[in-house]
Amino acid sequence: MNPTLSELEARATRHKAAFGGDAHIVCDNLVRIYKTEGVEVVALQGLDLLIDKGELVAIVGASGSGKSTLLNVLSGLDVPTAGVARVAGLDLLSMSARDRLRYRRSVVGFIWQQTARNLLPYLSAAENVELPMKLAGKKRERRAAELLDLLGVGYCANRKAAEMSGGEQQRVAIAVALANSPQLILADEPTGELDSETSEQVFEALRRANRELGVTAVIVTHDPLVSEQVDRTVGIRDGRTSSETLRREDAEGQIIAEEYAVLDRVGRLQLPRDFMSALHLERRVRLELETDHIGVWPAREEPSSD
């Protein structure tokens, strides 16, 4: 039976459950295109990502895959061209300049890869931590010292960047990122310039912030030390999320990692490259729906008419 007009109206005005529901970070079909006359660089081409509150997620991917662009978008430093990007319920596409400033001041904190870039060299560690508080106009006494202590670099409070090791600098940078009690911290290869031992300390500091302060943490990394220790690793390829690796502890306390391909909302799926090359999958594949799975086969060898 055809619906009546009033039923159609009711259906149109009824709110659909939004994609991602109440996830902390929602990226839906995110597109970012850098334009210059005649040349377009598509950095993100329809990226989907959901991250829940309090999660510790690593993002991995080859150089140029769009990781840093994603992080810039999430940090409010960059504006996506199309799609949906929502963090803590705030729409990053429709924010005014004032909202964006407030977002950077109170919602998000981040850490760059270059240790030198995170800190102002002429300020001491404590002063660097106080800087975001001052900029936001809400300085809290002892906050800087507490944060530095929490991250194990309390002894560096009066040192300047040049007087600290790379690991110490990065841990101070995490304290700076946490200064205004953000809900989310983003780190772009925080251990990229560090040796493995120091990397361990920095990652530990991030994990402590995540666990003890309940901050959602997103880490872009190449470092297996990091990516293999988080609950979830999201792989990005060619501006899209391609895979996810989930880790859980089994009954014996062993960590089990399972890699999943990511299915987007319209049903697109990226097959891992090594799977494709192993079976010489090219251009066309054959799918067969079984009761509990879908089979993918190489196309039959037959003379092509097109």
Added chain:
Amino acid sequence: MRIPRLARVHLGPMAVLFVLALTACVLVAGLPRVTQGAFDQALRRALTGAPAVQADLAVTVESRSSQEDLHERAQFDTRDRLWHKLLPATLRPLVAPGGHMSAKTTLTPVTGSHGGRYLNLGWLSDADRRVDWVQGRVPGAPATMRYEGEPIPLIEVGVVAEAAAKMGLRPGRTVVLGENDQVAVKIVGLFEAKDPGDRYWSHNTDILHYTEIQPPNGGDMEVHTTTLMSDAGLTALSGAGRNLTYRWILPVNGAAASAQDTVGLGAAVADFGRLVTLQSTGTPYHLETGLPKLLGDFLAALATAQTVMYLVLGGLLAVVLGVIVLAVRLLTDRMDHALTVARARGGSLRQVAGTAAALTGLAVAPAALAGYALSYLVPGPVVPIVHLGPVLVVVASAGFAAARPAVTHRTPLHERRDDVVATRPSARRVTLEVLVVVLALGGAYLLRARGPAASAGQDPFLLVVPVTLTLAAAVITLRCYPYPLRLLVRLTARGRAAVPFLGLTRAARARSGSVLPVLILLPALAVSVFAAVISDGIAGTQRLASWEQAGAPIRITSPMEIPAAQVERVRGAAGVDRVLLAQTGRVQLGYGAERAEALAVDVGQWRELLGDAPVGLPPLSDGVLVSPELRGRGTLEIGWQSRLRLATRGVIDSVPGFYTQGKFLVVPLSVQARPYVNTLLVSGDASPAALRRLVPQATVVSQAETLAAIQDDPLTSTVRWTLLVVTVALAGYALVAIVLALVVGAAERARAVSFLRTLGLSERQAQRLTVLEILPMIIITALAGLGLGLLLPAALGPGVDLSSYAGGLPVGDYALDLLTPSVLAAGLAAVAVLGAYTHTAIGRRRALGAVLRLGDLS
């Protein structure tokens, strides 16, 4: 953001900024004071140099009947106070206290002299302060006497000693005056002026001297003088039957005049004249003064000077601001990291921009204040630009410092990526640029067609044209300079050497970073070359004018023949190289009344005597050279000492040192059978004073003294001095701009060079690469600036009249003296090369990895 600590970190750029702002403010606030001071001095010289009777304000009224007579000093005083009260406010500061009043008759004949002697009656309000009685006594009260049976007034008077001698007057004598309504004067004393040189006497020369006038009918000379009576004598002085004029002199104090106020003075004088006339009750009051004409002449000379000064100072201001903006850019580049971190960590746009502006202000504001204070050490009046200049410097630099980070850190972030280059200009921009070029060329054409502005005062059009021309040149340079480079790149691409190709490619691909140096270098060079050319033009014309006036290194002219013995003494005087005999005279042309000025001289020797002087005559062995007015007469019949028949050998515009207009001619001295030598042309470095002693009856004119007199004028010397200072300052700023441009691009260049060095570029090649990258911009901009600077005087020439700075000769023939401009351009290029080498030499010390890491930010 802890500004003081940030300042300490960026001490280098801050110091550069401080020094630039300091020098800029000293120049921008000081130079206008100097020029304005010179303008004032010139005005004062014009006012005080003119006779008082021309400069002062005189209210006059004639008394035509006994009702209009003023018999008491109090009556004069009342009116004097009234005139002072009526003075418009703008005139009041110019009028000095201590004027005087006078009552004088004119053309009062001595009875029975048949119009041969005139003894006018006169009264001066301040006679007691002005004259000394040298014989007899001071005149007293009048009395009466009988003349031809009628009682007539007898006034006691004094006469100036000079006139008394001439007219045979002595104390005690009574003279009856007038053909009817007679009055008698009793001469009781003789006086002399206390200070005959005082400008005061310019109003009363008739009292101080006697005058001889040739009557129209050609009889004996008339002798006029004016006597001096006491205050009491006034009671007997009546306008009835006599030409009696009362005068109130309001002296103008030239020393209080200021060039800034001259424009309103003419109108104020006219106002005062109207007000004075309105006070008339009987015969109208008149204001007599030559002040408006004096001011008008001065304003005409001033307008040109001001235009040139405004152009040059405006150019200086623009360049100074440009260089400071470049330095601010260096500072904001250096602190970009801090600002980026602050912005990313939640700094609002206002906080980020405010920090940059505050840091800039911290360097510029004290510098501006110090520069402003220092400018008060410079003598000269304060003009608005003195206050405005430093404020402008601070506002412009802080404004740029705020705007640049604000634009960079505005959200959303980069819509473009820096690594993708596209240089296709928008249609709107091309249209705008074409418009600027067309307007500039059109303006220059119209200016040339129009010539100098008809009215005195500032000529805005004249000021706008050079600005648009400079802008147009900058636009053309910026738009076109990659094209020749790309051609070169194509050529070098075929060659085997990699460095020229790479260097020129980088130069041709230089982005907006090179706009600012071009915008600074171009006007800097253009204005300094313009100033140098104008200055050279004035100097050359001054020299020309001095030769035109002197005609020889030393010229001796005598009203009578110079005896051979004196000539020999001159020949023998120390420093005299050569003495050339000449004769001048007024000769008859043909057999009629036509006369011409003539000079007989050996032209060939005179030409040798002049040597490389900028004046000269065509060679003449026989015949005659004539003035343009005598052109085309073929053979001339001249009556001088004998009748001469001479063929015209050429036409000359002037005879240097002798004639510039009218009818004149030059003949060889050999045509005179016995030359009557009244002129000597002397070369060598003899002292004119010594020659004056040798030939006491003659006038000695030396070219060096004439030139010194022309150059001594305050306006002329200031104009030239200012042009020189501006040229030097602009050259300095151009060098600073190049160095700053090098430093601003240093990080990026270091990265590029380091990348190339990893590919095997040697240090020497790296240095050549840097030089090749920098040099095209400098050379092309320098050439454009040079061209513009040489073009500007030609373009503006007809609109600018600099003759008042060059002894009255028009400064038109701007010689293309390429020395100064070439030195400027070569200096710039040399410093650029030096800078580039130094830069790479410093960069060499840095480890390759550090540079690459440092630059690898994004």
